Amino acid sequence: MKKVGTPEYDLSDKLKYHVSALSTAAKEMALPLNITTHYPRERKRQPDCFRGYMLFDPERCISCFQCSFVCPANAIWMKDAPSGRYYPTVDYGKCIFCHFCIDSCPGGALRTTKIHDVAYKTMDEMFTSTEEMIEPPEIIREDVGVVDYVIDKEDLSLKRTKEKDELIVDVEPSQGVPMVSVCVDRGSCLACKVCDMICESGAVSSVVDEAAMTVKMAIDAEKCTGCGLCVKECSMQILRLVRK
């Protein structure tokens, strides 16, 4: 059996290690490998896909609730707007900046920025309404330079350049795959009209046949935005999202 204990050092080893420690300290004192960014005066250059403060474009939103469904922290709540649509609001007290909402947004209505320094005075202010998400927040810029982290060989070093980093990135929003909702089993339809009630774009219509005592539901593929709300809410689960 091998026993693990403290290593035994004799005097020469000890002297060697003491000298080594002191000389390392002296070397670092003269030429430190300092990688500190002096934050308010300079900013670290973040990648374009940095997961920061989120902006919202209501023109692209199809009110599909995907962001709200996917949010693991339950930070996104949909609020109804005067236009009858539902738009997301973000509670930054809960948000963990995973940006699943941005990744899941089919229309590209949500997008990220490089803003990571937002301060709130109260907890209530952290609940960001849709109107506040449309325009980027007011930022007081004190920085005069940008810092890039450069990895050369083994060591990390800083590269400082005198320029202002643009915090609002212009990333092309994902177009997504155009989807449309179809009914796969018309015989099972109960005609409960849940799909009709929930549809934001008015793509679902019903035709009442008085003689046969039946109601026929129809989905207009042109009007359908492919938000998938009817698929989620269908009581018989006979609706599917398919590619247009």
Next chain:
Amino acid sequence: MIDISGLISTIMNNSVNIPLLYVIYEFLLKIPVLGGIVAFLLDFSILGMPVVKSIIGFVLWKPFFTLIIIPGFATLGTMLLVLPWLERKLVGRMQWRVGPREIEPYTRGSIQLLADTFRFLFQEVIIHKDAHKHYFLQFPFLYFIPVLLPLLFINAGAAGHPLVPIQTDYALQIMIALVSLMPVFIIGAAWAANNRFSFIGAVREAFMYFAYEIPFIIAVLAMIVLYGTSNTAEVISGVNQSSWLNWGIILNPFAALTFFIAMAMATSRLPFDIPEADQEVAFGPFVEYTGIVFGLAYIMAYEKAYVLAAIMTMLFFGGGSGPVIPYLGELSYGIWFVVKTLIILLVLVNLRGVYPRYRIDQALSIGWGAMLTLALFALVWSVVVVVVIGVII
């Protein structure tokens, strides 16, 4: 009636000689208007006594100059302002941090300690219910007596040019006695605080006190044996320390090493900051202090370090000896002394960037084992060196 001219001649005969002042004086006299003002000020006299000249002469009078300027209070005060900043800055560089910076960023946060002092000054001094009120407040101030009195015996001069307030044959002994007195006040302050952390700190302080004190005294004793005197004025010129080959650290490196480790233990610096271990007992004996009294307690370790570093400079690094700087005269010795002391202090304070803290049993075993052996060996070595030098010369 006071014999003014006699008094002035006494002062003038025993003053620090700085030729640069005469150069500046002659340069000022050549400037048209300013020269007239300077000449008038220097000739201005009341009751036959030139006022400005007397003041300048009094400042340059050796007993005053050595006590107040170099190596006395002004040097100590400057060190206290500069040293903690340098320590934080250099240890920060070692650990890839920045250190103090936000206060006066253009000089890299150099007035950080001044700002801290203001903060301490305007903070409330809280005396908690369990404390022995009078002792609690008195001990930090009483601590100043053993810290400041050694300044009287520090010699910043070189061979033949002593810059020391009081010359006595017992200077080193008195300094050691005063240094040894300091832990008593720390333990007293910790006892008066009546707190469990300060109690643990006091016990640790007492343990460490016994661990370093004996090797420390033997190390100094070895140097007294080597030089054959304990007068600080003669120690510098004892073995002709003007050449660096005759410095104490070359003649007896073992005593120097022992003294340095004892210094780290005595000032509670890492790796021996056992009594004040921040993470364990929260500044130990001084845990209950607030405001300016805490500021005093915080600064006292640095004062003690200055006194010990000054003793080390005198004993092992040739005091103020060094290349003579032109036009500065005797002041150049003082400058060399301050530079050497500062370098020793920087090495001492920057140990905390290198070493972790020892456990108390390890520190005690170092003190009673390795250091005591080294100190005794240094004493024997001193005797051998004295005999060898006596035979050769």
